[in-house]
Amino acid sequence: MTDTVNSSPIRAVAFDLDGTLVDSVADLMHASNALLAELGRPPVDLAAVRSFVGDGAPKLVERVLAATGGVPAPDEAARCVKRFLAIYEADPSAHSTLYPGVAETLGRLAEAGLRLGVCTNKPMAATLRLLDDLGIAGRFAAVVGGDSYPSRKPSPEPVLGLLERLGVAPAQTVFVGDNEHDVAAARAAGVARVLVVPYGYARVPLDGLPHDGILGGFAELAERLSC
Ligand SMILES: O=C(O)COP(=O)(O)O
Ligand SMILES: [Mg+2]
Secondary structure (H helix, E strand, C coil): CCEEECCEEECEECCCCCCCCCCCCCHHHHHHHHHHHHCCCCCCHHHHHHHHHHCCHHHHHHHHCCCCCCCCHHHHHHHHHHHHHHHHHHCCCCEEECCCCCHHHHHHHHHHCCEEEECCCCCCHHHHHHHCCCHHHCCCEEEEECCCCCCCCCCCCHHHHHHHHHHHCHEEEEEEEEEEHHHHHHHHHCCCEEEECCCCCCCCCCHHCCCCEEEECCCCHHCCCCC
């Protein structure tokens, strides 16, 4: 591991999950549509769900409900979130895949001695099951989800919480994500470098965001970190 930024050696890489490591939107769509069927509402399609991902499960469900007849009263909306999570957590991986190069590249980074972590807005239970189902849970020394702290990305709180669990300083960390919330959270946390993948679920053009580079693909990360 030879890469340094401002003479502080890079010791850790923190990853976003949905749209960065895992193409998870099909399972989110299936769980959404199972909920909608129970409510007697029409289904949502992949493109719609893709645009709804990134702010955690409660927001996803709110957007799904808004798109299919309207958001019900708070009690009923909360019941819908609970029901959605029960459906989704039972099988979050049937239609989900790692993006190309993810498994191999995580292996290379780990072999180079980097500490790896996940900071996602997806709730913890579904996150842990998804990582396990896709065979990469063991790569991460720490994982934080959308329900691990009072705030989620774009707040820096979960990023800083993850780094504390990893035992590294922001100046020793590279953050890799796919959307505007990742860039904002990682920047506010003060990490050494923020990189974005070109294929995720970003809702604004990546070019306009204050990151330090857009990867050509996930595997390029190993070269960027000299692993
Ligand atoms: O659950 C979400 O909204 C997306 O989670 P992410 O932070 O892994 O992209
Ligand atoms: Mg993401």
